[in-house]
Amino acid sequence: MSDFELDGLKSAHLGRRAVLCGALAVAFGLSADIATASSPAVGLKQVGKKLQLDLAKNKALLKIGGAVTIALGDGSSVAVVRTAATTNGFVAMNLSCTHQGVQVEQQGSNWICPAHGSQFSSAGKVLRGPANQALYKYPVAATAKTVTIG
Numbered sequence: 541m542s543d544f545e546l547d548g549l550k551s552a553h554l555g556r557r558a559v560l561c562g563a564l565a566v567a568f569g570l571s572a573d574i575a576t577a578s579s580p581a582v583g584l585k586q587v588g589k590k591l592q593l594d595l596a597k598n599k600a601l602l603k604i605g606g607a608v609t610i611a612l613g614d615g616s617s618v619a620v621v622r623t624a625a626t627t628n629g630f631v632a633m634n635l636s637c638t639h640q641g642v643q644v645e646q647q648g649s650n651w652i653c654p655a656h657g658s659q660f661s662s663a664g665k666v667l668r669g670p671a672n673q674a675l676y677k678y679p680v681a682a683t684a685k686t687v688t689i690g
């Protein structure tokens with residue numbers, strides 16, 4: 541399990557029961573067959589309550605649509621997605637589905653929930669329910685060399 545932590549997941553914080561319901565749906569084969577395209581972030585540092593990643597070590601973030609994931613100590617994951625070529629063209633979002641908390645997975649440029657099929661855009665906006673809230677986003681500050689989340 542990861543030791544990384546981030547503050548601020550309030551709106552997407554889901555109860556243990558909801559997470560278990562989603563996990564059971566996956567365990568009983570109610571999910572679609574989904575390929576994961578994002579890769580784990582490398583060169584990651586915990587800086588106080590924030591996480592900082594080194595862009596030179598995360599080549600996926602050099603192109604628009606590229607994404608890396610970070611496993612948090614609470615069992616959830618964060619995706620950092622390149623959404624624009626500008627220095628601050630990044631989004632960081634928690635991958636817990638806002639329906640019942642199952643971790644969404646990248647499929648093409650979107651994020652799909654394997655439990656009940658909710659679909660989110662590359663930046664976390666709801667494209668298809670049953671989820672009706674965007675994925676939870678963290679503040680992001682970027683330079684030419686680093687992306688700081690939290």
Ligand code: FES
Binds near residue numbers: 638
């Ligand atoms: S947990 Fe139900 S759609 Fe994601």
